[in-house]
Amino acid sequence: MISFKNDYSEGAHENIINLLVKSNLKQENGYGEDNYSTIAREKIKKTINNDNIDIHFISGGTQANLTVISSILKPYESVIAAKTGHICVHETGAIEATGHKINEIETKNGKLYPELILPILNEHTDEHMVKPKLVFISNSTEIGTVYTKDELVNLSEFCKSNDLLLYLDGARLGSALTSEGNDLTLEDLSKLLDVFYIGGTKNGALIGEAIIIINDELKDNFRFNLKQKGALLAKGRLIAIQFVELFTDNLFFKLATHANLMAKIISDEIKKLGFEFLTDSKSNQIFPILPNKLINKLEKNYDFYIWQKIDNDTSAIRIVTSWATKEILFF
C-alpha cells in the first residue's frame, strides 16, 4: 500500500538525518540559543536576501498560527481568512481559544482578494463588532492553489492602505514557490508580508517550521509568546538542524520541486484519461474527480482521502505527493 494521504508520512531527508547523527553528542544551549539555530537563521536570511528579519523555529503549523496571531491582536481584534483556511477548519478552534474571532470569507479558489475583504471592512464599523486587523492567507492554499506575484502585491497594498497586517501560512510554501508558473520568491514575501512561516514538516523535515517576522513592531518579546504557548523547545537544536540542511544547497526548493513534479506526472496521466479536477492546482496537492468505481479500485493499492462527494457516481479525491514520493506509474 502506497500512501498519498499527505506529505508527512516519511521521516526526513537523509541530509537532515545525517546532521542529527553527527551533531548528537555536542553540548548546545537550550531554547533556540544553540549554534545550529544561529547557523540556520543566517542561511535563511541569506536565501531571503533580507537581514532585517527575526526568525524563530517552532514545532508545527497550528502552533505557529496560534502563537503568531495571538501575539499580534488586541483582545477585540479579529483575523480575516478564507473559509477553507486551515485556521477556520482544521485547528480545533485554536485561534478562538486565544480569544479571537475569525471573519470567514467564502472563496472560489481558496485565495483572498481585496474585493472579497472589502465588504468585511465595510460591515465592521463600530465597537459592537470585532475590529478586523490581520489577514491570514496560505500559499499554497489548503486546496492546492497558488498566489501569483500580482495577486500578492495587490493584497499587500490593500492591507497597508486599510491598516491591516498580512500573515502567510507557509505550511506548503516550498511547493507554492516551485510550482509551475509561480513568480514569487522568498525575497518578495519578505517585502509584501508582515510575518509568515516557512514549512519544514511537509517538505522533508522531521519537525518544524520557521517563523519569519518582517514587521518591526511584531518582533519585540516574541520569545515570551513562544514560551507561554509551550512552543519553545528545550532542545531547540532539533528544529534548527532541519533548517540548516533545508537551506543548504537549495535542498528546500529541490524537495518541493520533486513533490510538484510527482503531482504533475499523476495529474497529467489523469487528464489524459479525461477526468476533471476540483481545483486548478500546480502544487503537490491535486483533487481529481473520479468515478466512485475507479476510486474503490484505486483504494486497494493506494491510500488517499476522499475529499468531497460530487454526485452519486463521482467524488473528488485528494492526492498529496512529497519529497519522498518515488516516480511510479500511478495507473
Place this chain on the structure above:
Amino acid sequence: MISFKNDYSEGAHENIINLLVKSNLKQENGYGEDNYSTIAREKIKKTINNDNIDIHFISGGTQANLTVISSILKPYESVIAAKTGHICVHETGAIEATGHKINEIETKNGKLYPELILPILNEHTDEHMVKPKLVFISNSTEIGTVYTKDELVNLSEFCKSNDLLLYLDGARLGSALTSEGNDLTLEDLSKLLDVFYIGGTKNGALIGEAIIIINDELKDNFRFNLKQKGALLAKGRLIAIQFVELFTDNLFFKLATHANLMAKIISDEIKKLGFEFLTDSKSNQIFPILPNKLINKLEKNYDFYIWQKIDNDTSAIRIVTSWATKEILFF
C-alpha cells in the same frame, strides 16, 4: 568548557538515534496514529503494569502542563502548586493564559503536603474566590527533592477526600524514581495520581514527554485539547520513537540512574570538602553553597547557573548532570 547547566544539552541516546535512522523512510500515519506510537504505548503500559491508561505524546513540559491543566478545569477552578513549581515561575504565565489562577504555596523543600494545602481550601469557601480543583506537584521537584511513597500516598488520599485531582509533572521523573532512597514506582503513580507525564527531553530523548491519563473522566476527547493547543505533531512518529527506545531494556531507568550517579559523585566530593547544600537532593540536580571565589574559579572550566546569593561571600550554584555526563573528576 563542560556544561552542567541542564540535562538537555546533548541530543539523544544512540538507541533512539539508531531507530530514527532505521525507521526514516517508512510511511506512517500522522498525528500519533502511527505504529511507533502504538508500540510505545504498549511498552509503557507494560512497564507501568496498568492497561487502563491513556497515553499521549507531546513535545515539551510547558505544553504538557498547559494542555493537561486547561483540559481539566472549569473556568472558575484553580490549580494549587508550590511557589517553586515550574508552572508558577518558569512558564511565562502559560496556565494563566488558559484562564486559570494558581494558588501558590510557600514550601521548605519544594514539596506539597496536606497541611500546606488545607489552609487554601479553608480560605476558598465561596463564589467570590476561585475554587481549587487540581494539585500540581513535580517529582523530582524544581529544587531536586523527591517524594517518598508515604508522602505521595498521604497527598493522594487527602486529594481524594477533598475532591481535588492530583497531577504530577514528571519532567525529571526518571531521576526521581531512580534516586537513592526512592520507594515509588511508575505502577504506584498510576494508582495514586489522576494524570502525570513521563519526561523524555531531560532523560535522553531528543524531544518529548508522555502524558499518562489514569482518571477515566479525564480521558474523553483529550486529542481535541492536544490539537487545539498545537500539540498534535504531524510526524508524531518522532516522539513515539523516543519512547519506544526509552522503554526498551529499561533504558529510561538506566539513563536516569547514570545521571543520579554522576550527581552523587560530584555531591560527595563537595561534601568531603566541607561545603553545605541549599536543598537535600538525591536526584540529578544539586545546589552546593560555595565561596564566590571558588565559583569564579570553577566558571573558567565549567558552565552552570548561580542559583541564589546566600551572603556576601557565598552563593548556591545549580549543577545538573544527565544521561550524557561522563564520569570525570570535578575538582
Place this chain on the structure above:
Amino acid sequence: MISFKNDYSEGAHENIINLLVKSNLKQENGYGEDNYSTIAREKIKKTINNDNIDIHFISGGTQANLTVISSILKPYESVIAAKTGHICVHETGAIEATGHKINEIETKNGKLYPELILPILNEHTDEHMVKPKLVFISNSTEIGTVYTKDELVNLSEFCKSNDLLLYLDGARLGSALTSEGNDLTLEDLSKLLDVFYIGGTKNGALIGEAIIIINDELKDNFRFNLKQKGALLAKGRLIAIQFVELFTDNLFFKLATHANLMAKIISDEIKKLGFEFLTDSKSNQIFPILPNKLINKLEKNYDFYIWQKIDNDTSAIRIVTSWATKEILFF
C-alpha cells in the same frame, strides 16, 4: 424627534420606578442574596410553573450570553448559531474572547432548523475540528421572526438526540411570546431548553435579564461564573426589583403586547401603502422596504436605522417599538 431606533430609549415602567423609590433605604444583602431577588425568583418560577429551575439576574444580554456559554463548554467545544445571531455579529467577539468558536449558519429567516444544523455535525467528525456542543437561538430573532412551538419542539428533540444543548437568547422574549400567532409559553421553554434568559432591558426594565437554568448539570457553581465575569452586582437588589415588578400582574407580557401592537399599527399602515418587508415579523422589530426619498423625508421627524440597501432606490429600515411607544399616526 421620535426615536424608533430601539426598545431601550426610555427608563423603566413606573411600577419599577416606584418600587425602586419605596425600597431605597432598606438594608439588603449584596450579590443577589437580597429579599427582592428571592421574591423575583419566586414570581418567575410561578409564572413558568416550574420550581426546578435556577434563576440568576444579570445586567445585560452580551454578559448573559458570554457567561452562560463559557460556563457550559469545554475548551474545544463550539456553539452553533445563525449567522444573524447576536453573538455572531454584535457582541465584539465576546464568545470567542472566552475561547470558543461559533459555527455560523446562513439562514433565510434568522431561525435554526435541524436540517440546517445537521451538515455542521456531519462535517465535524474528528479532533482536528471543534466539537459542536451548544445551539444558540434567539426568540424573537435579530430580524424580528418568531419560533413556533412545532419548530422549537423539533429543534429540541434534534438537539437531545445529537447530544447538543439548546440555549435561547431572550433579549426580546416578551415580544416573541406575545406576538400574533405565537403558541409558545414560558412553561414550554422550560421543557424544551437547557437554559435561556428573559430579557428585561428591552421590555420595560431599567436594567437586567433573568437567566433561567433548567438542565441540572448546568446549575452547579454558576455563581462562580457570574462573579468571574464581573456579572455579580454588589447591589443585586437593583435588577431583582425590575423582575419583581415585571412579574407582578403580568406586567412583562402587557408591556410586550403593547410594543407588538404599536409595531403592528405601523406595519399595517405601511402595508396599506403597498410596501414590502424584508422579513416576516410579528414582533416589535419590523423592516419595511421603502423608497430612499421617503426614508429621507421620514428622517426629519423620526429616528431609526437604515438596515440594508436593497437597490439603488430603496432600502430596508428597522423600526423598533417598545413598551413606551405612544400610539401615534406614523405617516
Place this chain on the structure above:
Amino acid sequence: MISFKNDYSEGAHENIINLLVKSNLKQENGYGEDNYSTIAREKIKKTINNDNIDIHFISGGTQANLTVISSILKPYESVIAAKTGHICVHETGAIEATGHKINEIETKNGKLYPELILPILNEHTDEHMVKPKLVFISNSTEIGTVYTKDELVNLSEFCKSNDLLLYLDGARLGSALTSEGNDLTLEDLSKLLDVFYIGGTKNGALIGEAIIIINDELKDNFRFNLKQKGALLAKGRLIAIQFVELFTDNLFFKLATHANLMAKIISDEIKKLGFEFLTDSKSNQIFPILPNKLINKLEKNYDFYIWQKIDNDTSAIRIVTSWATKEILFF
C-alpha cells in the same frame, strides 16, 4: 438588626433617585451615548480639573478591573498587586480568566511601595517568566488603609522609570480622599496614574463606577473592550445619572465624609474601651480586635463580618460604615 457588613446595603442617595424618576421617560441614545453620560463626563472632568481624560461608566468593580487590565496587557504581561488586593482574592480569578498572571506581594498594610516591587522586577528577567507591566493598587485599600501623596508620587515615579503602568482601583476612593490626614486630590490622581476608577456603588450610587483613562495610549478603542466584556449597558443612562448627581454640589465627597465620620465615631468609642485594631484605618472600614464574648453579644443586634481569628479568645471584626449609616451609639 443593623448591618455593618458593607457599604452597599442600601439603595442610592435621594438626589440620584430623584433624577432617575425625573428623567425616566426621556428618550436617550443607548450604550453611553446619552445626554446624561455627556453631562456626567463634563462634571467629572471639571472636578478633576483635567480635560484630557476619557471617561467610561461601568456597572461594577470586578468588571472595571478585568476590562481595564485585559485591555492594557499583551498576552505575556502580568499585573503586580498586593496579596490583599481585590483582584488577588475576591474576584474569582477574573484577571487570570483574561489570560494574565498576577504577581502577588506580601505587604504589611495593603499598600505597595517601590521597595516591595523592585524584587519582582529583578526576578523577572527573561522570556521564561511573565513580564510585569502594570501595578495595581487600591485606595482606600481592602484593609482600610490610605495612600499619602508622598507615597503615591514615589510609586508613580518608580513606575515611570521602570516602564510600568499604574492603575488604581477606586471602589472606595471617596472614603480615601476624605479620610483624616489625606492629602491627595482627584487632580493629583490624574497626574500620577495611567488609569483609575471612581467607585459609585460603595459611595451612594445604585450602580456604577467611572473609569478614568489618563494615558493617551490606553484610550484607543476602549469601547470595544467594554462591549466585548459585556460591560456596555444598553441603558447607559442609568449609570450616568448616578454620576451626574454624585458630581453635583460635591455629593460624592459629602457622602464619603459622612461614612468616614461614622467609622471614626465607632472607632473612637472602641479605642476608649481599650481595644486594639488590626489595621490603622482612617477610612470607612475598621477592624477592631475584640473578645469573642463581646463579639457574640454584638452579633445579637448588629451584622458584620468576623475578619480574622487573632487568638483563642479574640478576633478582628470588620465594621463598614456608609453614606447611609445613621449616627447611633454603637455600645
